[in-house]
Amino acid sequence: MDTFCENQALASWTTADLNADKSWVFPLTAKESSHLREMVLAAFNPDRDLFEYDFAEFDLGPAEKTLKKAIQQAHHGRGVALVKNLPRHNISEDQFKLLNWAIGLHIGVPRPQGKASQYISPVRDVGVDYRAASGRGYSSNAKLDFHVDGADVATLGCYNSAKSGGSTMFTSGVTAFQALKVERPDLAELAETDFYFSRQNEEADDEGPYYGQPLIDFCNGRLFAKWNRNRVQSAQRFETVPRLSDNQRAAMDVMDDILRRPEYMLTLNLQPGDLQIFNNHCMLHSRTDYEDFAEPEKKRLLWRLWIAPPDSPELPQSWGDFYRSTVPGTVRGGIRGHNHGNKEQMFDAKHAAVLGMSIANKS
Numbered sequence: 001m002d003t004f005c006e007n008q009a010l011a012s013w014t015t016a017d018l019n020a021d022k023s024w025v026f027p028l029t030a031k032e033s034s035h036l037r038e039m040v041l042a043a044f045n046p047d048r049d050l051f052e053y054d055f056a057e058f059d060l061g062p063a064e065k066t067l068k069k070a071i072q073q074a075h076h077g078r079g080v081a082l083v084k085n086l087p088r089h090n091i092s093e094d095q096f097k098l099l100n101w102a103i104g105l106h107i108g109v110p111r112p113q114g115k116a117s118q119y120i121s122p123v124r125d126v127g128v129d130y131r132a133a134s135g136r137g138y139s140s141n142a143k144l145d146f147h148v149d150g151a152d153v154a155t156l157g158c159y160n161s162a163k164s165g166g167s168t169m170f171t172s173g174v175t176a177f178q179a180l181k182v183e184r185p186d187l188a189e190l191a192e193t194d195f196y197f198s199r200q201n202e203e204a205d206d207e208g209p210y211y212g213q214p215l216i217d218f219c220n221g222r223l224f225a226k227w228n229r230n231r232v233q234s235a236q237r238f239e240t241v242p243r244l245s246d247n248q249r250a251a252m253d254v255m256d257d258i259l260r261r262p263e264y265m266l267t268l269n270l271q272p273g274d275l276q277i278f279n280n281h282c283m284l285h286s287r288t289d290y291e292d293f294a295e296p297e298k299k300r301l302l303w304r305l306w307i308a309p310p311d312s313p314e315l316p317q318s319w320g321d322f323y324r325s326t327v328p329g330t331v332r333g334g335i336r337g338h339n340h341g342n343k344e345q346m347f348d349a350k351h352a353a354v355l356g357m358s359i360a361n362k363s
Helices: 003-008 015-020 030-043 061-076 093-107 173-183 185-190 229-235 246-259 317-323 342-355
Strands: 025-027 080-084 109-111 121-123 144-147 153-160 168-172 194-198 210-214 216-219 222-225 266-268 275-279 283-287 301-308
Touching: 025 061, 030 061, 030 093, 061 080, 061 093, 061 153, 061 275, 093 109, 093 153, 093 275, 093 301, 109 342, 144 229, 144 246, 168 173, 173 185, 173 222, 173 246, 173 283, 185 246, 194 229, 210 216, 210 317, 229 246, 275 283
Parallel strands: 025 080
Antiparallel strands: 080 275, 109 301, 121 301, 144 283, 153 275, 153 301, 168 266, 168 283, 194 210, 216 222
16 A cells, blocks of 8 residues: 555555455434434425535434444545435425435535536436537536536435436546556656646636646545546636647546556446435546436436535645635635525525534635
């Protein structure tokens, strides 16, 4: 084990490791699932905005212990966790959405995810072109590049799975970088220099249309992996962004090859009632394309949250532009977009106070 990842021994895994040791999978008991159903049905009001719900309304009861173990595993262990058996039968889309929101509030402060400054996103195909200048993969049925999401922790709660396809893939960035160092040390060194990422026309007023960040950086003995090939290629449309060199393109190609190797890439087929939790510091993920059902009520749907937890680590300085802060335990990350106003700021402050966190302010 290289010294740079001694604090991430559990996160440096292979597919064989996760198949042999299922301690990252957390099935809820019937009692735990039943409590969550009763909790969300009692709290649900279709006329209430999510920001209006109070944290105290969501007592996870007997499910709290299992869910907190899963969160701990994703955030400080393997980097990924899978909770199974969330209540799904006779639960509406919006009720399941509220359940995901309630669990997210117990993890940390949810973060905005795009141009509309939405704090929870439906992952479903609405015909978006993933490769367009403003394209987002979660609104398409396309095969996605490997990437990290825009907050410390993310969750995906599966309401409906696709007719076929739509598998989720995960690879440890720690393991992938170790392989890159062995196979192409020259490209590994290059990965620690800036690449430029487009903000896909979602930047806030105080942000530029792109930002520079290394693919790999380190802080306090921890590796931090940043990757989103689609956004790197999209940034090339800006005249002020340096052109990708042949060596940079080679680094991208080799990294993508490593990430998709069967010995490193775990594939999951999420089922209704599954909740996936992942760490965006060191886990990279992707998705296959999919064919959906014709019936609207059967179409693939997952609810996605991006979350800033109170026990987050210090980030490398290079992560400060996008996350708006590198300080541990701050409400950071997300895409503020174009509609992050008083309502959103008040929610951030309110829930941060509940968790004893401070708000990150971009300098």
